[in-house]
Amino acid sequence: MIEICGVTRTYASTRALDGVSFCVPDGAVTGFVGPNGAGKSTLMRVATGLELPDSGSVVVDGTPLGGRAAGQVKVGALLEAGWVLPRRTARDHVRLVAIALGLPASRAEQVLAFTGLTEVAHHPIGSFSLGMKQRLGIATAVLSEPQTLLLDEPANGLDPDGVAWLRRFVRELAGQGKAVLISSHLLSELAQTVDRIVMIGRGRVLHEGPLGDLLVADRSVSFASCDDDASLAVRCREAGAEVVRLPDGRLRIAGLTVIEVSRLARDHDLLLTHLSAAMASLEERFAAITEQHVDYRAGLHPAAAR
Numbered sequence: 001m002i003e004i005c006g007v008t009r010t011y012a013s014t015r016a017l018d019g020v021s022f023c024v025p026d027g028a029v030t031g032f033v034g035p036n037g038a039g040k041s042t043l044m045r046v047a048t049g050l051e052l053p054d055s056g057s058v059v060v061d062g063t064p065l066g067g068r069a070a071g072q073v074k075v076g077a078l079l080e081a082g083w084v085l086p087r088r089t090a091r092d093h094v095r096l097v098a099i100a101l102g103l104p105a106s107r108a109e110q111v112l113a114f115t116g117l118t119e120v121a122h123h124p125i126g127s128f129s130l131g132m133k134q135r136l137g138i139a140t141a142v143l144s145e146p147q148t149l150l151l152d153e154p155a156n157g158l159d160p161d162g163v164a165w166l167r168r169f170v171r172e173l174a175g176q177g178k179a180v181l182i183s184s185h186l187l188s189e190l191a192q193t194v195d196r197i198v199m200i201g202r203g204r205v206l207h208e209g210p211l212g213d214l215l216v217a218d219r220s221v222s223f224a225s226c227d228d229d230a231s232l233a234v235r236c237r238e239a240g241a242e243v244v245r246l247p248d249g250r251l252r253i254a255g256l257t258v259i260e261v262s263r264l265a266r267d268h269d270l271l272l273t274h275l276s277a278a279m280a281s282l283e284e285r286f287a288a289i290t291e292q293h294v295d296y297r298a299g300l301h302p303a304a305a306r
């Protein structure tokens with residue numbers, strides 16, 4: 001488990017992290033999301049001890065990060081692809097890291113096989129695609145079978161098969177009781193992978209908690225009727241709900257439960273052909289929570305804006 005306690009990190013005039021506190025528990029995959037420049041990569045570097053915070057601390061399995069010898073820290077990390085020597089082969093790279101960690105060459109072969117790189121392990125890393133470099137980074141991160149794994153945008157460049165493999169892999173680690181923190185901008189993929197979400201914006205935690213709670217918080221009901229549904233929409237609005245017509249013709253109601261809508265339909269003799277509770281998507285919740293914390297917002301191309 002990693003506990004991030006009041007971490008602040010400033011670069012010149014930029015406060016990348018501003019009193020960030022959250023927890024990465026064992027036995028779960030925690031998704032770490034935020035707009036560009038929110039501070040995710042900075043937090044990952046601080047959490048692995050690569051950078052020191054200005055204030056605050058990182059506690060790994062009950063011991064402050066600064067209080068351990070480097071070899072005792074059981075944190076594996078994928079921080080960014082492309083930091084390796086381009087002329088070194090993948091096999092030499094992984095073997096060198098294995099030697100540095102006191103692990104046998106057989107373990108290096110194991111992680112190469114596990115990440116699907118055995119066939120290309122004799123190639124120089126400089127010839128690798130982004131996805132292959134990501135696989136190599138993941139292979140290196142898991143070499144020592146760490147109790148805690150931090151992955152900064154691991155799905156970057158992975159093909160669909162690789163993304164599915166990554167999802168199964170981190171779920172398996174959580175199943176073994178390990179703590180996994182994974183940052184990504186691929187929110188729909190992340191929603192299929194994580195148990196918990198930490199959302200940051202401009203260096204501050206905006207939300208932390210189970211994924212299910214985050215999505216259920218914006219629960220709504222959608223319905224369709226073979227009768228005229230306009231009167232039911234009016235009744236729902238009178239009851240304080242927000243009613244929106246969806247492109248497929250159904251009505252979406254925020255603010256009432258399925259039972260309340262069903263009761264209103266019965267009272268007005270309306271036959272419903274569809275009634276279901278719908279949860280918000282992670283994209284929708286992300287957009288709503290980070291709306292005021294986005295630094296780089298794309299505009300319309302001038303031609304499209306005309």
Ligand SMILES: Nc1ncnc2c1ncn2[C@@H]1O[C@H](COP(=O)(O)OP(=O)(O)OP(=O)(O)O)[C@@H](O)[C@H]1O
Pocket residue numbers: 011014015016034035036037038039040041042043
């Ligand atoms: N080494 C550095 N020197 C100066 N500023 C930095 C440095 N590293 C990060 N920053 C700044 O700190 C802020 C947070 O950057 P960071 O890379 O942690 O964000 P991020 O959430 O990972 O962004 P992205 O999603 O775009 O990868 C940004 O304003 C960035 O410009």
